Amino acid sequence: MSTTPPQAPAYPGNLYSPAVIADPYPVYAQLRALGPVVWLARHGAFALTRYDECKRTLLDEGTFVSGHGVGLNSIANRFSRGTTLNSDGEAHAARRKLVAHRLTPRALKSMSDVIDAAARQVATDAVARGHVDGVRIARSLPIQVVPDLVGWPEGEREHLLKWAGATFDVLGPLNSTSARSAAASLGMLRFARRIARTGNVIPGSMGDEVIAAARGGAISRHEAAALMIDYLAPSLDTTISAIASALRLFALHPDQWQELRVDRELIPNAFNEVVRFEAPLRAFSRRVAKDTTIAGTSVPRGARVVVLYASANRDEDFWDEPDTFDIHRDAGRHLGFGHGTHGCAGQGLARLEGQALLNALADRVERIELTGEPIWARNNIIRGLASLPLTLHPIGGTA
Numbered sequence: 268m269s270t271t272p273p274q275a276p277a278y279p280g281n282l283y284s285p286a287v288i289a290d291p292y293p294v295y296a297q298l299r300a301l302g303p304v305v306w307l308a309r310h311g312a313f314a315l316t317r318y319d320e321c322k323r324t325l326l327d328e329g330t331f332v333s334g335h336g337v338g339l340n341s342i343a344n345r346f347s348r349g350t351t352l353n354s355d356g357e358a359h360a361a362r363r364k365l366v367a368h369r370l371t372p373r374a375l376k377s378m379s380d381v382i383d384a385a386a387r388q389v390a391t392d393a394v395a396r397g398h399v400d401g402v403r404i405a406r407s408l409p410i411q412v413v414p415d416l417v418g419w420p421e422g423e424r425e426h427l428l429k430w431a432g433a434t435f436d437v438l439g440p441l442n443s444t445s446a447r448s449a450a451a452s453l454g455m456l457r458f459a460r461r462i463a464r465t466g467n468v469i470p471g472s473m474g475d476e477v478i479a480a481a482r483g484g485a486i487s488r489h490e491a492a493a494l495m496i497d498y499l500a501p502s503l504d505t506t507i508s509a510i511a512s513a514l515r516l517f518a519l520h521p522d523q524w525q526e527l528r529v530d531r532e533l534i535p536n537a538f539n540e541v542v543r544f545e546a547p548l549r550a551f552s553r554r555v556a557k558d559t560t561i562a563g564t565s566v567p568r569g570a571r572v573v574v575l576y577a578s579a580n581r582d583e584d585f586w587d588e589p590d591t592f593d594i595h596r597d598a599g600r601h602l603g604f605g606h607g608t609h610g611c612a613g614q615g616l617a618r619l620e621g622q623a624l625l626n627a628l629a630d631r632v633e634r635i636e637l638t639g640e641p642i643w644a645r646n647n648i649i650r651g652l653a654s655l656p657l658t659l660h661p662i663g664g665t666a
Contacts, residue, residue, distance in 0.1 A: 274564045275306040275313060282307060282314070282573075283439050289643045291549065291650070292590070295578035304564040310339060310440055312552060312571035313564070316578050318585035318602070320562050324553065324574055325606040328355060331553035331572060333609055338438035339552055339571070340445065346456065347438070349493030352551075352609065359608065362490065365480055366498055367612055369416065369473050375615050378412075382623050385411050390627035394661050398638065401518075401655030405510035408620050413502045416616075417495055418472025420462070428507075430455035431500040432646055438551070439647020448646075455500075459492035473498060502613035505604065508547035508651035509538065510621050515655055516541060516592050518637040523594050528629045537594035538621045543601035544592050546577040549650050551605070576602045577650060634660040 278298055281287065287294050298305050298316040305314045315321045324331045334355040336344020347353040351362045368374060389407040393399050406428065414424050433451035436444060463481060468474035474495050481491035517524040527533050555570045566572065579602045581589040586596075604611035611617070628635075639656030 275304055276301040277306045277308050278314070279308050281309050281442075283310075283442055283444065283647050285444070285645055288444070288645055288647070291577060292581060295575065295581060298575070299578060299582060302564075303562040304566070307573065310573070312339065312573050313561070313566055314550075314573045314575055314578075315561065316575055316582075317562075318579040318582040321574050321576065321579040321602055322606055324561070324572060325602070325609065328608065330556055330559050332556045333359070333553060335554040336438075337551040337553065337609075339440040339573070340437075342441070343437040343445070343452075346452075347493070349487070349490040350497040351494070351612065352497060362486070362494060362497075363608075363612065365486070366473050366477060366494060370612055370615055372615060375619050378416075378616075379619060379623075382408070382412060382619055383627075386620070386623035386627040387630075389624060390631050393628075394631045394659050396659075397661075398656075398658050401514040401657045402507070402511050402652050404514065404624075405507045405652075405655075408510070408624055409503050409506045412616070412620060413499060413506075413613075415469060416473055416502070417499050418468035418474030419495075419499070420467050420469070423458070426451070426454065426458075427499065428503065430458070431503045432644070432649060432651075434496060434500040435504060435648040436646045442647070444645055444647050455496060456492065459495050460489070462495065463488050463492040498613065501611050502616055504649050504651065505547040505611055505613065506617040506620050508545070508649055509542050509603075509617060510624060511652040511655055512545035512547075512650075513538065513541040513621065513625060514635060514657060515637065515641055515652065516544065518635040518657060520592055521634055523592070524629075524635060527594060527625070531626060531629065533594055534622050534625050534629075535618070536596075536598060538618055538625065539598040539601060540592065540594050540596055541621075542603035543580045543586075543596075543598040545650060546580050546601070546603035547650055548603065548605060548611070549577050549648055550575045551648070576605065628659075631661060632659045633662045636660060 303317045303320045307314050332355050338344050393404050433448035436448035437452045439445045466478050477491045477494050480486050481488050550573050552571045552573045558568050604614040636658040638658050642654040644651045644653035
């Protein structure tokens, strides 16, 4: 489609420009003001800008399908075949069932002691340094936990963070940002295929089960590689994004940090509010399987809709004072990890890690001080910080 579809107001700008990636919220507000459904003329897709339409679309899997990919370019959608992200119905359920039991509340509970201990060590080391990069803190816990869970060989993890970020980045439109990440994304795919072929994974890990299923004929070797990537990238990047954003937000709101330190029961909701306020996932798309209508706008079969999670989380019609960070807000209904059967499978692990680290820091840190300008990473899909200069002021002393 090259012209503005009937009924839909048009937005001519680039939703994935470096400037919008760095500061997207004014543009999201412009889009919401245009309407719940906006035609992105530059990207050839409909944007869903408000909470209700985003949530309904995510729950209507018969009309809005993922099996043709969730990215905004056909190349990335083709390479992501075999993942849970790029599948529907029985195929999606079978793939998710194969590994999701590792991420159930019961399974995660068995990991809580290990995660708590790791979080305490990360917090102790950070406080000892005093002057730190908050992104380094945010990476420290997930990079200890997630690769072991997936089963990546211990001597071959040096590129995982770069590869994971690239795996998301290429799901945007074909632009300079996705092009920059193409080589790293392909590197991740080649690595995963080699691991699936050789079976060089940690015994008893998620990857071990996936490769056993491939050898038993339940899935293909290609699917085995795709599934290992499927659970590595979201479990790293979304968690790192949320933890780093939490550190930045508590540096900017020291009064709320003090409230959290006094009342630790606020931590779960505080983490939800962080994810609402700075959604780790900006947006994914869906392909429309049949002619439909969204909020009075006709959307034809074959069109793409872009579900703007981050805009929905700032929707003035749904949230009171959405641009205010408030750990007392009932933030559990946010869409920061997606929603429905395609909601982030690793969100329970992200919460466990994020809450453990906030609790460990609250035991040790009186005040989090921002000591320089934060820098946002350039990524089409992940809203994450590249640098966050902080000073952690310890309880009973000075950093």
